[in-house]
Amino acid sequence: MNRKQFIRNSSLTAAGITILNFPIFGKNAPSNKVILGVMGVNSRGAYLAECFSKLPNVEIAYICDIEEKAIANALKPFENAIRKPVVIKDIRELVKKQDFDALIIATPDHWQTTAALMAVAHGKHVYVEKPGSHNAYEGELLTKAEKKYPGQLIQMGNQRRSMPNLINAVKEVKEGIIGNAYFGKSWYANNRKSIGFGKKIPVPPSLNFDLWQGPAPRREYKDNLIHYNWHWHWHWGTAETCNNGTHEIDMCRWFLGVDYPSKVTSAGGRYAYKDDWEMPDTQVATFEFGNNKAITWEGRSCNKMNVEGASRGFTIYGEKGSLVNKGNDDYAIYDADNKLIKEVKTGTSNDGTNTVSATGNLDFFHFNNFVNSIRGTEKLNSPITEGQKTILLCHLANIAQRTGRTLRCDSKNGYILNDPGAMKLWRREYEKGWEPKV
Secondary structure (H helix, E strand, O other): OOHHHHHHHOOOOOOOOOOOOOOOOOOOOHHHOEEEEEEOOOOHHHHHHHHHHHOOOEEEEEEEOOEHHHHHHHHHHHOOOOOOOEEOOOHHHHOOOOOOOEEEEOOOHHHHHHHHHHHHHOOOEEEEOOOOOOOHHHHHHHHHHHHHOOOOOEEEOOHHHHOHHHHHHHHHHHOOOOOOEEEEEEEEEOEOOOOOOOOEOOOOOOEOHHHHHOOOOOOOOEOOOOOOHHHHOOOOOOHHHHHHHHHHHHHHHHHHOOOOOOEEEEEEEOOOOOOOOOOOOEEEEEEEEOOOEEEEEEEEOEOOOOEOOEOEEEEEEEOOEEEEEOOOOOEEEEEOOOOEEEEEOOOOOOOOOOOOOOOHHHHHHHHHHHHHHHHOOOOOOOEHHHHHHHHHHHHHHHHHHHHOOOEEEOOOOOOEOOOHHHHHHHOOOOOOOOOOOO
């Protein structure tokens, strides 16, 4: 399904909520209008620009990207808009503008923290897509920024935190519907094909590759890198763990009520193909939290065999039963004998492998939460300090995978203990003059 069809079809949900009748808190007055800029609009960012523009009293004022085709694609939905978004290609110029409230960031992973820090330093609120950070050090910087700039909101794009059914499911689990919840299993499966071996070629004239690399140390351009395959290079991406594992790992952490792990392991590798893909296409990571709770994540980028009938989801196990989710905000609860005792269905279809939006119209709950938090009528469902606790788990899984070692961590902050070699992967090197700062 293309983005236009997706927006058109997103007018219905099982609850009858649409982008037109979403609850409006306060008066629909000009003083309550939220003005946005969107950075990174090739795919998810173009979708975000269009979706946010559908919310009551929200306007897209700026589009920021470094590739002409992406810009043209993102502007198409606004051809008949009263106010057409202005294109500014350099984020360093955009953040200085005084006539917008918040920056929506959907760039490659290596850009997200740097862009977010630039925005909050210039008085902007930020909505940053997962993972929000390229490494654990950047997650620390985002947390520091939230404390340094308390007037600026930073919301992470782990949208399941705003889905009503899942909010209710967490409440039920914490109230004891499955007894003591002690183990979460999460998974993601796709059938991604080989990316081959890229050839070094001149940079296309439509692309500002230097600005695309931004804070990352400079590398030569290859013909199999942009727009999507940067995900599978450590220099720019963060593996399937941060790309998709983020969502389900986050749900397990939320349902179990845990923060930082005491032990992290990872097994897997690049098994399906031999090519430029540097990361595991098959990975099983385990996170232990003291002696009481644990989470596992199984990522299979190149084999789409479903688990529980779904390409993605999670199961929470307790002493009196289990809760199963299959990707959207649906869930089923079983007793200790595996008898179904409750089932909640969202009524919307979902494609767990959709690279634009795997959860469809349900994303709007998270978008709406962000803009209403700017207005002061709600509180963020996923402030960056909370979101980065989950992302740290993903970064730790990647470090364990890359070093081939079991990580022992400080359960107060997630720091790796007694392993200087592993701690070298806590942060990255930056292009001179591009170092992110708080």
